[in-house]
Amino acid sequence: MTESRPLIPAYPALVRDYDADFRVDDAYKANLPDLQNGPASLIVGAHAPIQHVGISNFRLPIRYQTRDGGEITLETSVTGTVSLEADRKGINMSRIMRSFYVHADHLFSLKVMEAALDDYKADLEAFDARIQMRFSYPIRVDSLRSGLSGWQYYDIAQEVFEHQGQRLRVMHFDYVYSSTCPCSLELSEHARQMRGRLATPHSQRSIARISLVMKGHEKLWFEDMVELCRRAVPTETQVMVKREDEQAFAELNAANPIFVEDAVRAFSQELQSDPRIGDFRVIASHQESLHSHDAVSLLTDGPTFAQSSLDPMTFAGKMG
Secondary structure, eight states: OOOOOOOOOSSOOOOOSOOTTOOOOHHHHHTSOOGGGOOGGGOOSOOOOEEEEEEEEEEEEEEEEOTTSOEEEEEEEEEEEEEEOTTOOOOOHHHHHHHHHTTTTSOOOHHHHHHHHHHHHHHHTOSOEEEEEEEEEEEEEEOSSSOOEEEEEEEEEEEEEEETTEEEEEEEEEEEEEEEOHHHHHHHHHHHHHHOOOOOOOEEEEEEEEEEEEOSSSOOOHHHHHHHHHHHOOOBOOSSOOHHHHHHHHHHHHHSOOOHHHHHHHHHHHHHTOTTEEEEEEEEEEOOSSSSSOEEEEEEESSTTOOSSOOTTTTSOOOO
């Protein structure tokens, strides 16, 4: 008969109560394990450099200046990454957030972002670094004819990154508009004139995502981008609408029918004419009401955004 022996625990019995009174001193902190900053022998997988490692979507309130001299505080999603050399195991992720929080109370500017970027590089000993701040920016917009107004929100991301010694400042901007198909408009008018049949052209909500490099010292305001987009494609979707506004919007669409190819070229013309803008990319997506698919187009100018392969999410819609 096999003799049964009591099991001996591998570890002593541990206290399960949280010690709210415990205080950490320097000696205790110095004794804490730190695997991410361990030797290269702890690296898992290939000893390869990593282009981006960090944290994404940590949120906090940031103060922004409006073009008219006012201020607005907006919830902002921040992504911060640095490069990692092949012989280093990892980074201390919390340092990215701590470095950014040093600057978070300042009124937003690209200089503040660049100062945070410098801290990233110094604190984490990285050769490349990137910060992206994403938010929804409100602008009060008047209706077309009724005299009402409402808040239009623009999804924007500001980005500062340094790669191989070159530092760039980038803005990503979403503009939502209505696109009336020129072909459908002509066919509808043909049915009216030739057969006396009431017909309506198809229109659809459409999105342009514009990414651009900011250059020079003159500031490119968010309000400037709205006006640039409206010059290119005037049929921005409306906020407050009464019957007279709805009729006006129908007239505005009929005066500005546009294919997706026309849209990216119209935005491109305005972007090329602004001396504050360097390389850019325009992605347009017309979310068809006629077809079960979208009509899409992508136009780039300069090497920064040039691409051959398409990310599966390239035409996915708004960044928010």
